[in-house]
Structure formats: structure tokens, C-alpha cells
Amino acid sequence: MSDIAAIEAAAERLRGHATVTPMLSSPFLDEIAGRRVLVKAECLQKTGSFKYRGARSALSALDPDAARRGVLAMSSGNHAQGVALAARELGIAATILMPSDAPRLKLDNTAALGATVVTYDRETADRDALGRGIAEERGLTLIPPFDHADVIAGQGTCGLEIARQAAEAGVGAAEVLVCCGGGGLSAGIALALEARAPDLRVRTVEPEGFDDVARSLAAGTRLRNDRTTGSAADAILTPAPGELTYPILRRLAGPGLAVSDDAAFRAMAAAFLRLKIVLEPGGAVALAAALFLPEALEAETVIAVATGGNVDPDVFARALATL
Amino acid sequence: MSDIAAIEAAAERLRGHATVTPMLSSPFLDEIAGRRVLVKAECLQKTGSFKYRGARSALSALDPDAARRGVLAMSSGNHAQGVALAARELGIAATILMPSDAPRLKLDNTAALGATVVTYDRETADRDALGRGIAEERGLTLIPPFDHADVIAGQGTCGLEIARQAAEAGVGAAEVLVCCGGGGLSAGIALALEARAPDLRVRTVEPEGFDDVARSLAAGTRLRNDRTTGSAADAILTPAPGELTYPILRRLAGPGLAVSDDAAFRAMAAAFLRLKIVLEPGGAVALAAALFLPEALEAETVIAVATGGNVDPDVFARALATL
Numbered sequence: 001m002s003d004i005a006a007i008e009a010a011a012e013r014l015r016g017h018a019t020v021t022p023m024l025s026s027p028f029l030d031e032i033a034g035r036r037v038l039v040k041a042e043c044l045q046k047t048g049s050f051k052y053r054g055a056r057s058a059l060s061a062l063d064p065d066a067a068r069r070g071v072l073a074m075s076s077g078n079h080a081q082g083v084a085l086a087a088r089e090l091g092i093a094a095t096i097l098m099p100s101d102a103p104r105l106k107l108d109n110t111a112a113l114g115a116t117v118v119t120y121d122r123e124t125a126d127r128d129a130l131g132r133g134i135a136e137e138r139g140l141t142l143i144p145p146f147d148h149a150d151v152i153a154g155q156g157t158c159g160l161e162i163a164r165q166a167a168e169a170g171v172g173a174a175e176v177l178v179c180c181g182g183g184g185l186s187a188g189i190a191l192a193l194e195a196r197a198p199d200l201r202v203r204t205v206e207p208e209g210f211d212d213v214a215r216s217l218a219a220g221t222r223l224r225n226d227r228t229t230g231s232a233a234d235a236i237l238t239p240a241p242g243e244l245t246y247p248i249l250r251r252l253a254g255p256g257l258a259v260s261d262d263a264a265f266r267a268m269a270a271a272f273l274r275l276k277i278v279l280e281p282g283g284a285v286a287l288a289a290a291l292f293l294p295e296a297l298e299a300e301t302v303i304a305v306a307t308g309g310n311v312d313p314d315v316f317a318r319a320l321a322t323l
Numbered sequence: 324m325s326d327i328a329a330i331e332a333a334a335e336r337l338r339g340h341a342t343v344t345p346m347l348s349s350p351f352l353d354e355i356a357g358r359r360v361l362v363k364a365e366c367l368q369k370t371g372s373f374k375y376r377g378a379r380s381a382l383s384a385l386d387p388d389a390a391r392r393g394v395l396a397m398s399s400g401n402h403a404q405g406v407a408l409a410a411r412e413l414g415i416a417a418t419i420l421m422p423s424d425a426p427r428l429k430l431d432n433t434a435a436l437g438a439t440v441v442t443y444d445r446e447t448a449d450r451d452a453l454g455r456g457i458a459e460e461r462g463l464t465l466i467p468p469f470d471h472a473d474v475i476a477g478q479g480t481c482g483l484e485i486a487r488q489a490a491e492a493g494v495g496a497a498e499v500l501v502c503c504g505g506g507g508l509s510a511g512i513a514l515a516l517e518a519r520a521p522d523l524r525v526r527t528v529e530p531e532g533f534d535d536v537a538r539s540l541a542a543g544t545r546l547r548n549d550r551t552t553g554s555a556a557d558a559i560l561t562p563a564p565g566e567l568t569y570p571i572l573r574r575l576a577g578p579g580l581a582v583s584d585d586a587a588f589r590a591m592a593a594a595f596l597r598l599k600i601v602l603e604p605g606g607a608v609a610l611a612a613a614l615f616l617p618e619a620l621e622a623e624t625v626i627a628v629a630t631g632g633n634v635d636p637d638v639f640a641r642a643l644a645t646l
Contacts, residue, residue, distance in 0.1 A: 016491070022345050022367060027408070027436065043599040044345060044364070085350070105596070113350065168339070272639075273428070276366040276632030278599040309599030313643040316595075320636040 002149045002248065004195035007156035007188065010057040014157055017089065018053050019045050021158075023165040023303075026274035032291045036301040038169060039287060040162055041277050043309030047109070049235070049283065050158055050185055050307050051075075051082030051145075057154025058143050059086045067092050072140040074098075074131045077106025078235050078308050079145040084113035095140060097131050103234065105312050122229065146184030147242035155185040159192025162303060166200060173199040174301040177257070177286035180204035180213050181236035183245030185307060190252035200303070202253040205286045207231040207261065214256025216241050217249060232261045232315065235282030235308055257296055263288040268319035271306065278316065283308035325472045325571065327518035330479035330511065333380040337480055340412065341376050342368050344481075346488040346626075349597035355614045359624040361492060362610060363485055364600050366632030370432070372558070372606065373481055373508055373630050374398075374405030374468070380477025381466050382409045390415050395463040397421075397454045400429025401558050401631050402468040407436035418463060420454050426557065428635050445552065469507030470565035478508040482515025485626060489523060496522035497624040500580070500609035503527035503536050504559035506568030508630060513575035523626065525576040528609045530554040530584065537579025539564050540572060555584045555638065558605030558631055580619055586611040591642035594629065601639065606631035 021044045029037045042050040059071065070093035073083040080096040087094035094115040098107060099122035111117045120130055135142045144151060166174060176193065178186040183204070190202040204213045210233075212225045224240040231237055241249065264281040267288035271279045279287070283306055289296065290304040344367045352360045365373040382394065393416035396406040403419040410417035417438040421430060422445035434440045443453055458465045467474060489497060499516065501509040506527070513525040527536045533556075535548045547563040554560055564572065587604040590611035594602045602610070606629055612619070613627040 016493075019345055019347065022342055024342065024367060025369075027411075028432075041367070044347060044367075046348075048597075048599050088350075109351075272601055272636075274371075276371050276601040278595055278601060313595075313646050317640060317643065320640065323636050 002152040002187065002191060002244065004191060006149060006153035007160060007192050010150065010153040011157045011160055013060040014053060014056055014154065017056055018157065020161055021045055023169060024275045028274045029270060029291065032270065033302065034294050037290050038171065038301065038303045039275055040158065040303060040305045041275070042158060042305055042307050043277055043279055043283055047081040047085050048308060048310045049078035049082065050155060051078040052085060053157050054151035054154035054184060055079065055082035055143065056086040058148060058150040059090050059092055061150045062141060066141045069139045069141065070094065071143050072097065072131060072135045073143045074127055075145055076234055077102045078310060080110040081106060081113060083143055084110045084115035088114045095134065097127065097134065103310065103312050106310055146182035147244045149244065152184050152188045152244065156188030156192040158185065158305070159189035160196060162189065163193055163196035163200065166197060166303060171301050173299060174303050175297055175299040176200050176202045176303045176305065177205050177289050178202055178305045179236055179283055179286045179307040180206050181238040182242045183213055183249050184242065186253055187245040187248040190248060194252055204249065204253060204256040205289045206236065206256065206258050207233040207285060208258045210237050211256060211258040213241050213249065214258055216246060217254040217256050222246050233264055233282035233285055235280060257289045257293060259285050259288040259293065263292045265319040266322050267291055268316070269322045272320065273323065277306060278309040278311065279306050280308050280311035281315070325475040325510065325514055325567065327514060329472060329476035330483060330515050333473065333476040334480045334483055336383040337376060337379055337477065340379055341480065343484055344368055346492060347598045351597045352593060352614065355593065356625065357617050360613050361494065361624065361626045362598055363481065363626060363628045364598070365481060365628055365630050366600055366602055366606055370404040370408050371631060371633045372401035372405065373478060374401040375408060376480050377474035377477035377507060378402065378405035378466065379409040381471060381473040382413050382415055384473045385464060389464045392462045392464065393417065394466050395420065395454060395458045396466045397450055398468055399557055400425045401633060403433040404429060404436060406466055407433045407438035411437045418457065420450065420457065426633065426635050429633055469505035470567045472567065475507050475511045475567065479511030479515045481508065481628070482512035483519060485512065486516055486519035486523065489520060489626060494624050496622060497626050498620055498622040499523050499525045499626045499628065500528050500612050501525055501628045502559055502606055502609045502630040503529050504561040505565045506536055506572050507565065509576055510568040510571040513571060517575055527572065527576060527579040528612045529559065529579065529581050530556040530608060531581045533560050534579060534581040536564050536572065537581055539569060540577040540579050545569050556587055556605035556608055558603060580612045580616060582608050582611040582616065586615045588642040589645050590614055591639070592645045595643065596646065600629060601632040601634065602629050603631050603634035
């Protein structure tokens with residue numbers, strides 16, 4: 001069950017392990033956006049993305065027997081690294097199933113953190129069947145990237161921090177823009193804010209052409225993307241909203257937003273220049289919406305969650321070239 | 324008088340204005356360094372460097388009459404931006420005297436923050452005489468970049484945070500490496516740690532060839548640099564240790580360290596890759612020493628203060644090219 005009690009319990013398990021990431025601001029960003037912009041810099045989380053929160057939450061909730069057998073995760077990269085590090089910290093063996101075209105940096109980091117990496121072809125293989133097969137064969141517990149109560153609760157700890165930091169910054173009401181793939185972070189934050197800061201409302205942000213969550217929220221039913229490749233925002237290209245995350249988002253979040261790759265690159269450049277943080281394209285779409293979709297927003301203050309920074313240098317150079 | 328009471332008072336004036344910057348870590352950095360590395364990410368401070376702390380501290384301590392007349396600062400860039408933003412927030416007019424060869428980004432930002440920028444030729448002009456002349460003519464209060472009790476107290480608030488965050492991370496004893504120009508931040512942190520975490524010892528880090536503080540600490544008397552141009556670490560090229568900062572550093576800090584520009588660039592790349600923060604060369608020398616001078620360090624844990632991130636994209640690209 002994903003609720004505020006589960007999020008509070010996850011926060012207790014994460015205390016002293018997850019980084020309390022800062023809420024950053026710059027008068028230059030306020031000027032671009034035409035409103036006050038606060039950026040929750042979750043790219044500064046351990047392993048460079050928020051995914052460590054959910055991974056550590058789920059792994060620290062395993063019973064001793066399951067922990068002894070080990071875990072399996074399937075991920076294009078950020079969830080993989082989060083699971084790998086949390087597993088290493090907790091002394092749990094991790095096997096990670098990753099697409100062979102994942103960014104080099106994410107593949108390398110996952111292996112370097114001590115996980116066993118198994119790759120597959122994203123276009124031809126049935127990842128879920130492959131993963132279930134390996135998990136059953138080896139007795140591993142599957143740690144899904146978003147559709148899992150303990151993962152959602154872990155991501156929700158980011159929402160607890162947003163509620164507290166917004167209050168400290170004197171923000172009573174705001175739109176909270178969250179980069180959205182399967183919806184684990186968006187749903188977790190929405191649950192935390194419902195309980196702790198009900199005037200902060202979550203709005204999902206996705207890449208244009210991959211806006212399954214926005215379309216699903218508008219239609220009132222889960223819709224799929226036609227493709228899961230073809231955007232620079234590789235970290236958040238998922239086929240459809242989650243079974244667990246969608247009902248939470250439908251109740252608490254929206255309307256969803258979508259931005260172009262070009263806007264994501266320009267947001268990466270603005271984050272470099274004005275906040276001194278490194279974002280990957282998929283971690284920059286919320287900031288892109290905050291800066292470049294002023295007419296789609298209503299609140300005087302917008303909080304953009306900058307979710308990840310695991311970007312190869314050549315992709316980062318593309319962003320800097322927009323300056 | 325610079326002491327812990329002055330630092331606590333400055334912290335009170337800065338509360339809710341300065342960012343509490345995070346202490347970051349990565350297992351990959353620990354592996355490079357061969358010891359535990361914590362990075363105080365002061366590049367995430369408002370205006371992209373720690374200088375905002377000292378500026379806000381000094382400006383908020385002005386008497387109403389001085390505040391009404393306005394302030395003057397002389398700076399290659401980071402102090403300039405800190406004074407400009409703090410002045411704007413407090414409704415104080417700021418004039419900034421900057422070298423004409425300062426990084427474009429720093430010149431532009433200072434002007435965009437509402438300050439009146441006056442440029443001079445670093446090789447030929449007598450900056451101090453020029454500044455004193457303008458200040459006297461216009462009745463402005465000079466806000467020095469480091470040799471001023473309220474500035475040192477403001478920088479010391481970073482030390483209060485380090486003491487608390489080190490304790491939270493379970494660190495009892497450590498070497499605290501601080502990028503050092505005139506010594507305002509190093510001295511402020513050293514005073515805060517003396518009172519709050521006496522087993523954390525400050526060691527200054529400077530660019531090779533510009534290690535006036537290290538040589539002065541070794542000699543027991545203030546020595547000058549031959550030059551103040553010729554390193555990529557432009558932010559911390561100062562002629563000599565300060566009159567106020569040197570006695571504090573002599574009592575509490577050292578021995579001083581120095582690193583090459585190449586090491587600073589490689590530290591910038593490591594910070595990009597592993598911490599997702601943007602550093603300028605002068606803000607990266609402490610991390611460079613933590614990573615690449617293992618034999619010069621003694622403690623099992625080292626805390627590197629990453630002091631600034633105001634770097635032009637082409638200089639940042641040079642750092643990424645080392646990957």
C-alpha cells in the first residue's frame with residue numbers, strides 16, 4: 001500500500017543514507033520563466049538520480065531470506081545504478097538486466113558498483129519475460145523500476161523534502177513539475193504532498209511523442225506510447241503508465257505536459273549556467289517546461305524536480321552548444 | 324573581530340537567504356582518492372560561489388546611513404556577483420570594479436544583477452588606488468573580497484554547515500581542503516571548526532606557482548606571488564595572504580597544498596561525472612588535491628570544499644576533454 005505512512009517509514013530507512021538534495025534558485029531562471037522557479041536538484045542524489053531512493057527503500061524492506069538470495073532489476077540505467085549501489089551498501093547481490101543501447105556511462109557504472117549486468121536488445125527481446133525467467137531460475141526478488149509499493153514510497157521521500165523546503169522558502173502554493181517515465185517519482189511525490197503540502201500540485205512532464213501519462217490522464221484510462229526509442233530523454237521512455245502509479249496520478253496530478261528534445265537541451269544549458277548542476281535530457285524536461293512553457297502553467301511559483309544527471313560528455317556538449 | 328560569535332551572528336543574518344549547500348559523495352571518488360571523500364558543494368550557493376555568504380554578511384551588517392549611500396567592491400568575478408545579488412536583495416546600490424579580462428560570464432552576470440560595473444586593465448592599473456578614489460568620491464563603503472571581519476564571518480557560516488554535516492556523516496576527524504585565494508573562506512571555516520569540530524583541520528589549496536598562502540604558512544611570514552595571471556584558476560589568483568586572514572590561518576590551518584591546472588581540469592571532469600556539479604578551475608583545486616595528491620594527505624577522510632562553478636562553456640569543454 002502506497003500512502004504517507006509508507007513514505008514516512010521509507011524516510012526512516014533512508015535517513016543517513018540518501019542525500020537530502022537542495023532546492024536551488026537563480027534570479028536569471030526566474031526572469032526566463034516569468035515566475036519564481038525553485039529547482040529540487042535530485043541529480044545530486046547518490047548515483048546521480050532519484051532512483052537510489054526507491055531502490056534503497058525496496059531493498060531495505062526485504063525479509064532476510066530474500067535479501068540473502070539477491071535481487072534482479074531491469075532498467076535503462078538510473079534504476080540500475082540505484083539498485084546496484086543500495087545492494088552493495090546492504091550486502092545484497094544484484095543482477096541488472098539492461099538494454100544494450102543504454103548510455104555507456106550507465107552500463108559501466110552499474111558494473112563498477114558490483115552488480116552483474118546482463119544486456120538485451122531493446123527492439124527484439126521481451127524484457128519482462130527474460131527478467132522473470134532469470135529471477136525464477138536463480139530465486140531472485142524482482143525490484144521493478146516504478147510499479148512497486150516500496151519503490152513508490154522511497155521516491156515519495158523526495159516529496160517530504162519538497163514540502164519542508166517549500167515551506168522554508170515561504171512557498172504556500174505551487175505547481176510541482178516532475179520528469180515522468182513510469183510515474184513512480186510523480187506518484188510518490190504526489191502522495192507526500194497530499195499529506196504534507198496539499199497546495200503543491202504535481203504535474204508530470206514527458207518528452208513530446210512519448211507522453212503516455214499526459215494522454216492517459218486526459219483520457220481517464222491508461223494509454224500506451226507507440227515507441228520507446230527516439231528521444232534524447234532515454235531515462236524516461238516507458239511504454240505506459242504503471243498499474244500502481246496511474247490511479248495515484250489520476251487522483252492527485254495533472255494535467256500532464258510534454259516538451260521537445262530541443263527544450264530539454266536548452267534547460268540543461270540553463271542549469272549548467274545558472275545552477276551549476278549537471279542534468280541529463282530526461283532529467284531536464286521538468287525544468288524545460290518551467291522555463292519554456294509559461295502559458296501552460298498557472299501558479300506564481302513553480303517547483304521543477306531535476307531528476308537525473310547521468311549524461312555522456314558528448315550529449316552534454318550538445319546542450320552547451322545551445323548557449 | 325572574527326570569532327565564532329561573529330560567525331553565529333552572520334549565520335542568523337543569512338538564514339533563509341543563503342543556500343545550505345549539500346555534502347556530496349561518490350564511491351567512485353573514494354576509489355580514486357584511496358580514502359573517503361566528502362565534497363561540500365558550495366558551487367551551488369547563490370550566484371555560483373561561496374562569495375554570496377560573505378557579501379550578504381557584510382552588507383546586512385551596514386548601518387542604515389552607509390547602506391543608503393551604497394557599496395563598492397573590487398573583484399575578478401565571484402565576489403562581484405555575490406555583492407551584486409546581496410545588494411539587490413537588500414536594496415543597496417552596488418558599484419563593482421572588475422578587471423577587463425575577467426571571464427565574460429562573470430562580467431555579464433554582475434551587470435545583469437543590477438550593479439554598476441567599472442572595468443580596469445589588470446596589468447597596468449593600480450586597482451586599490453582606483454577603488455579608493457571612486458569610493459571616496461561617491462561616499463561608498465568598500466566591501467573587500469576577504470580582508471574584512473564581516474566577510475570572514477559570512478564565509479565562516481560554511482564552516483558551521485561542514486561541522487554539522489560531518490557529524491551527521493559520522494566523521495569525527497578529517498582534513499578539510501579549501502580552495503584559497505586571499506584566505507577569507509579558509510579562515511572563516513577554520514574559526515568555525517575550531518569552535519564546533521576541532522578535529523577537522525583546514526588545509527589551503529592553491530594553484531601551482533600561485534601558492535603564496537602555502538609558502539607564507541611554511542615561512543611563518545606573509546610572502547607574495549610574483550604574478551597574479553597565468554593560471555586557469557583565475558578566481559583564486561591573489562597577490563598575498565590577507566592581513567586579517569593570515570594570522571588566523573597561521574594559528575589554525577596548514578600545511579598548504581598546491582595543484583596543477585591539469586589536475587584542476589581533471590577534478591572538474593570527475594565532479595561532472597560523479598557528483599553532477601559544475602566547477603570552475605579555481606573552485607576545483609581542493610577536490611584536485613583530494614583526488615590526486617594522496618601522499619600529501621594523512622586523514623582517513625577528506626572534505627573538499629568545491630567553492631565555485633562560474634565557468635565559461637569553452638573552459639568547461641576543456642575539462643570534459645580529459646575524460
